Amino acid sequence: MSHANAALTPRARLRLARLIVDEGWPVARAAERYDVSWPTAKRWAVRYAEHGPAAMDDRSSRPHHSPTRTAQPVVRKIVHLRWKQRLGPVQIAGQLAMPASTVHAVLTRCRINRLTHIDRATGEPIRRYEHDRPCAMLHVDVKKYGNIPDGGGWRYVGRAQGERHRRSTAHRTGARNTHYDPRIGTAFVHTVIDDHSRVAYAEIRDDETALTAVDVLHNAVAWFAERGITTERILSDNGSAYKSHAWRDACHQLGILPKKTRPYRPQTNGKVERFHRTMTDGWAKRRFYSSEHARRAALPAWLHHYNHHRPHTATKGQPPITRLTNVPGQYN
Incomplete structure (x- = not known):
């Protein structure tokens, strides 16, 4: 491609060469007409005479042989x-x-x-992929968070006070582990991410069993269907819930092709893994919550912000919802 200050573009070179070759102009006269030196004019005329109009483009300056190149x-x-x-x-x-x-x-x-x-774990080149339309593939996974005791967790109130809050909350609920120690439980956040648009759907449940995963799947597929999207495939890891017959049968009933990641290769499901990090920083641990109920109540608002307002680098700085079309109320 010609540089910005080039005297001749490929089109001007062709006109110059045709004046000399086809119309018989002297080389010096044609060079004066186009304000270039006569060797330049002669070079383009010779190329045109030998190879035709296709020879008017720039040639690569790469050498044919590099004897000192690394073996x-x-x-x-x-x-x-x-x-x-x-x-x-x-x-x-x-x-x-x-x-x-x-x-x-x-x-x-x-x-x-x-x-x-390259991948830091294996040293192999990173192979990135993205489906060309919404819901050609959904990514699904579960993120676990320890429940917040009444009064706040140790990250904000300190270890000693956090331990007292944990014991008082466990005393109120009567929850104990197998060693009869106070237990406040775990929040299982079932997340579903659209591969193309990065639009996210999430539900907080109290377990990660197959029945719960299937229920979340039905809800997620219906949620995406309300936005005009039909799910075709779903990618999960090799957790017990996703290897169950209930999961397989539910996918078959919904007309979805279930796919699994390679064992011990979480990078394959990297989009939902990266979303978990964003969710942790933006919602789960962003600010002080006085109870688990307060944190769970804040999730829908954060999900709306993520889908509709938060710029996403994978969507060229636009919110994920902008990659969906014909969403009800999108153009109101």
């Missing part, structure tokens, strides 16, 4: 050390007795010069 066996060693040991250019250069600048050039050429380009 391929050395490149493989550099890539191996980067993937398997997560070493930087200086450390790799020290092991291979070569300049760090050369190692960095190889890493850049292989697109692994930044650790964010």
Whole structure:
């Protein structure tokens, strides 16, 4: 592509070459007409005569042969050390007795010069994906939070006071664990994320059994259907609830294809995992809650803010709801 200050664009080059080749203008006269040097005019005329109009575009300046380029066996060693040991250019250069600048050039050429380009757990290149329409795939998972005792948890009131609040709450409810110690329970947040739009649906339940997961699935599918979206697939991990016959039968009844992540590979379900982190920072632990009831009551408002008002980097800085079309009330 021509640079901003180029005297000749590909179209102007073609007109110049045609004046010389087709109409017989002298090279010097044509060069004067287009305000370029005569060698430049002659170069484009020769290219036009030999290869036609297609030759008017810029040619790559990349050399045909680079004798000093790093040998391929050395490149493989550099890539191996980067993937398997997560070493930087200086450390790799020290092991291979070569300049760090050369190692960095190889890493850049292989697109692994930044650790964010590879998976930190396995060293493999990150393969990102996104379905091209809403509800082509939903991601589902469960996030667990310890219930907040009456009066507030230890994160805000301190360990000693938090322990007293926990014991008094357990005394009021009569809940004990297997060792008869005070127990205030766990909040199981069942979350469902649309792969394309990142629109989220969540419910707080008291367990993560198959019956509860199936009930949440029905509610989520109906919630998305109210927004004009038909669910096609659903991706889950290999938890017992999602491996159950009840889950399989419910998906079959709803016309949904159930899919599972690879065992011990939570990155496959990374969109819902990242949402859990956002939910933890934005709702669960954002401020002081005097009770579990107060925290649970705040979830619907935060979900509305997340879906309708919070800018999302995956949707080019727009709220997730903007990727859904024909939502009732969207254009009011």
